[in-house]
Amino acid sequence: MVVGVNDAERIVPVDITLFHAEWVKPALTANGLRSRLYLTSTDFAPEGRETLRAPFVPLQNDNNDMLMQRFLSESFVLEEVLFLSALNVARQVARTRGRRQTVYMVGFDFRPDAGASEAINHDYAPGNSADRFFRISMQEFFFLNCLYMLKDSDLDVVHVGDRSFSQLSAEDLNRRFHVSRDRTSRRSADGVQVTAELTTNHFGDRDRLERMIRAARAAGADHVKLQKRDIESFYTPDQLASPYVSPFGKTFGDYRRGLELDRDDFAFVDGLCRDLGIGWFASVLDRPSFEFMLQFDPAMVKLPSTISEHREYLGYVASNYRGSVVLSTGMTGLEYEKWLLGSFVHCRNLYLLQCNSAYPTPNSDCNVAVVRHYHELSQANPRIVPGYSSHDFGWLASSLAIAAGGRMIEKHVKLGNTDWAHFDAVAVDLTTPEFRDYVTKLRETEEIVGSAVKKVNASEHHKYRIAA
Numbered sequence: 001m002v003v004g005v006n007d008a009e010r011i012v013p014v015d016i017t018l019f020h021a022e023w024v025k026p027a028l029t030a031n032g033l034r035s036r037l038y039l040t041s042t043d044f045a046p047e048g049r050e051t052l053r054a055p056f057v058p059l060q061n062d063n064n065d066m067l068m069q070r071f072l073s074e075s076f077v078l079e080e081v082l083f084l085s086a087l088n089v090a091r092q093v094a095r096t097r098g099r100r101q102t103v104y105m106v107g108f109d110f111r112p113d114a115g116a117s118e119a120i121n122h123d124y125a126p127g128n129s130a131d132r133f134f135r136i137s138m139q140e141f142f143f144l145n146c147l148y149m150l151k152d153s154d155l156d157v158v159h160v161g162d163r164s165f166s167q168l169s170a171e172d173l174n175r176r177f178h179v180s181r182d183r184t185s186r187r188s189a190d191g192v193q194v195t196a197e198l199t200t201n202h203f204g205d206r207d208r209l210e211r212m213i214r215a216a217r218a219a220g221a222d223h224v225k226l227q228k229r230d231i232e233s234f235y236t237p238d239q240l241a242s243p244y245v246s247p248f249g250k251t252f253g254d255y256r257r258g259l260e261l262d263r264d265d266f267a268f269v270d271g272l273c274r275d276l277g278i279g280w281f282a283s284v285l286d287r288p289s290f291e292f293m294l295q296f297d298p299a300m301v302k303l304p305s306t307i308s309e310h311r312e313y314l315g316y317v318a319s320n321y322r323g324s325v326v327l328s329t330g331m332t333g334l335e336y337e338k339w340l341l342g343s344f345v346h347c348r349n350l351y352l353l354q355c356n357s358a359y360p361t362p363n364s365d366c367n368v369a370v371v372r373h374y375h376e377l378s379q380a381n382p383r384i385v386p387g388y389s390s391h392d393f394g395w396l397a398s399s400l401a402i403a404a405g406g407r408m409i410e411k412h413v414k415l416g417n418t419d420w421a422h423f424d425a426v427a428v429d430l431t432t433p434e435f436r437d438y439v440t441k442l443r444e445t446e447e448i449v450g451s452a453v454k455k456v457n458a459s460e461h462h463k464y465r466i467a468a
Contacts, residue, residue, distance in 0.1 A: 003089050005082040008107065009034040011119040013348065018085050019044075020056040020078045027124035032382040036322060036348065039089070041078050048345060054078050054085075068145055081142050083108060087155065094154040102156045104173065109161050110140040192402055192446045194439055195410040196221040197389075200259040201427065203418070206268060209261075212415050212430055213272055213280075219436035220443065223279040225302060225410065226269065230288035231256050263295070270296055281326070287313050290321075299323050305330030305357050305389075315343055324349040326408070328389045329370075330357035341377075348383070351408050354401070355389035360426045366397045368404055375405025391426050395438045399445040409442060411435070 004014035007027035017028070017035040025044050028035075033046055041056035059067065059080035070077060071084050076092075079085050087103065094101040107117070112133045116123055125132075144165065150157055158167045168176070196216035202209035216224050231240070231253065240253030248258030261269070266282075273280045281300040284290040285307055293301060301321065303314055305328040317325065325347045327340060337352075344350050354370040374386030387408030388401030398409045413435055414427035428435040 001093060003086045004035065005086055007031070007120075007124065011107075011117045016089060018078060018082055018089070020080070020082070021125075023124045023126055030122075030124075034382075039078070039085075056080075067142070068149065071146065072149060081139050083139070084142065084146060087146065087150075087157070090155055091153075100154050100156060102158060104168070105143075105157060105159045105161075106173070108139075108143070108159070109163070110137060110143070112136040192406065192442060193222040193387075193408045194220065194442055195223040195225050195408060196435065197225045197410050197412045199412060199424065199427070200227055201412075201414040201424065202226075202259075202261075204259050204261065204265075206265060208415055209265070209269065210272060212413065213269065213278070214276065215415070215430040216413060216435070217276045217278040219430070220439040221278065221435075223281060224269075224273070226261065226266075226280065226282040227285065228261070228266075228282050228289040228293060229256075229285040230292075231260060233288060234286050263292075266293075266296060284317075286310075287316060290317055300326060300351075302326040302328070304328050305332065305355055308332050308336060311339070318343040318346065322346055322348065324351065324385075326351040326353065326387075328353045328355040328410075330355035330389070330391075341381075349385050350383055351385045351387055352377070353387040353389040353408060353410060354406075356391055359391050359424070361390075361392040361397075363392065363397070366392055368397055368400045371401045371404040371406045378405070393426060395441040398438070399441055402442060402445045403449050411438060 001016070002012065002014040003016045003018065004012075005017070006019050006021065006024050008014060009017055010027065010031045013034040015035065016037045016039060018039045020041045022042060024040075025042060028038075028044075029046070033049055036050065038044055038046070038049060038051045039054055040051065041054060045051050054076055056078045057067075057070070057080070067079060067081065067084070070079070071088065076088055077085070083105070090101055090103045140163075143159075147157060147159075147165065159165055160168045160170060160173050162169060196212075196219070198209070198212055198216075202212055213224050235253070235256065240251065240256070242252045243250060244252040244255045246255040246258065248254045269280055279300075281298055281302060282289075282293055283302040283304045284293050285304065290301065290313075300323055301317070303317060303325060307313065308329075308331060325344055327344075327350065329336065329352060340350070340352070352374045354367065354374065356365045356367065358365060368388065371386050371388050374384065378384040378386055385407050386405050387410070388398060388406045389410040390398045390401075391412070398406075398411065401409060412424060412427035413430050414424055416429060416431050428438055
């Protein structure tokens with residue numbers, strides 16, 4: 001969970017934003033709302049976002065002791081020293097979860113001379129430099145006081161920075177969460193995310209699964225995607241009993257059960273991906289699988305085209321999940337799109353991936369222009385992320401999707417060919433350089449597309465200048 005103060009969501013999306021100052025409202029509105037809940041003392045009430053009100057208590061010279069007393073009490077107010085209120089939110093989370101919570105204090109360097117984040121291209125906060133210096137620098141005193149007060153509490157507060165009391169540097173934090181500088185820049189809010197879709201081509205074999213994940217990471221993918229289905233309820237008894245020859249048995253049920261990953265397998269995937277610094281998520285094809293996946297606290301789940309007619313289940317996810325949802329739109333039209341936009345209003349981001357469900361997809365049916373339509377939807381609703389799920393051969397359609405505004409590209413991958421498995425002609429073989437070359441083409445496309453802001457580049461010069 002990420003808790004932000006003031007307009008910090010302009011730097012990174014957050015779950016809860018706390019503020020009391022009026023200047024924060026235009027800052028949030030101008031940059032697009034990126035928080036799930038706003039906790040404020042103002043009249044801020046953005047449409048489609050949850051808002052809670054709390055009283056604001058300004059800081060005065062003679063009530064410093066009262067501030068710390070309130071911090072230790074059960075009451076909640078918005079303090080002028082906002083990080084104290086944010087820590088109180090963390091304490092409420094600890095109580096609700098019934099376990100100790102680690103809080104990483106990121107961005108609190110207490111140095112007004114350090115300036116704003118490079119993501120802040122316009123500062124909405126009023127006040128002169130002397131006033132700002134006083135307000136920011138004096139907060140270090142309260143922070144040190146707070147660390148003392150929280151000893152042996154349900155919060156373990158870790159300050160990230162370069163102060164004498166810092167427990168982690170920014171580099172240490174990145175290493176702990178496996179984020180390198182180049183991958184941070186690549187996976188920015190506007191960057192293209194490449195997903196290696198493993199499907200069930202791991203065949204339920206953990207060694208094979210690990211090889212695929214490592215190969216996808218080495219090729220430059222941002223995510224790997226798996227699948228999860230409840231075999232006994234997803235298929236009919238007749239389907240499960242039908243003949244099918246595989247190493248797992250003689251029926252289709254034997255085959256499908258052999259391909260499924262269990263809890264230990266997903267825990268292994270989670271740990272491996274953390275170690276490698278690559279994201280992972282899964283297609284959840286039914287409600288039992290969705291409920292199963294929640295134990296891993298996923299930031300993202302996918303609902304594939306194959307279940308687009310399962311409206312009751314899709315509606316359940318829309319009502320009960322607050323992370324990001326990836327939806328491929330194969331075999332659907334505008335009616336489905338309208339239903340999605342009206343139903344998935346609570347998720348953090350809604351990834352709409354243009355897709356054709358034919359394997360392979362003929363060039364005439366790729367319809368990459370739909371990605372441009374999704375991009376236009378995202379201009380009116382920043383929660384929407386346009387993308388493309390590639391079932392076609394090669395890289396060209398995927399590159400064109402990026403040029404059309406796509407910000408997530410998904411490609412099927414496999415590890416060699418197997419005669420008994422389902423035929424996956426469009427999957428790129430990870431035992432060859434093909435997927436690495438595919439990702440390289442997409443990165444080149446991303447670089448060539450560049451920015452939509454027209455400007456003079458450093459590489460340009462006038463051949464014929466007008467004399468002064």
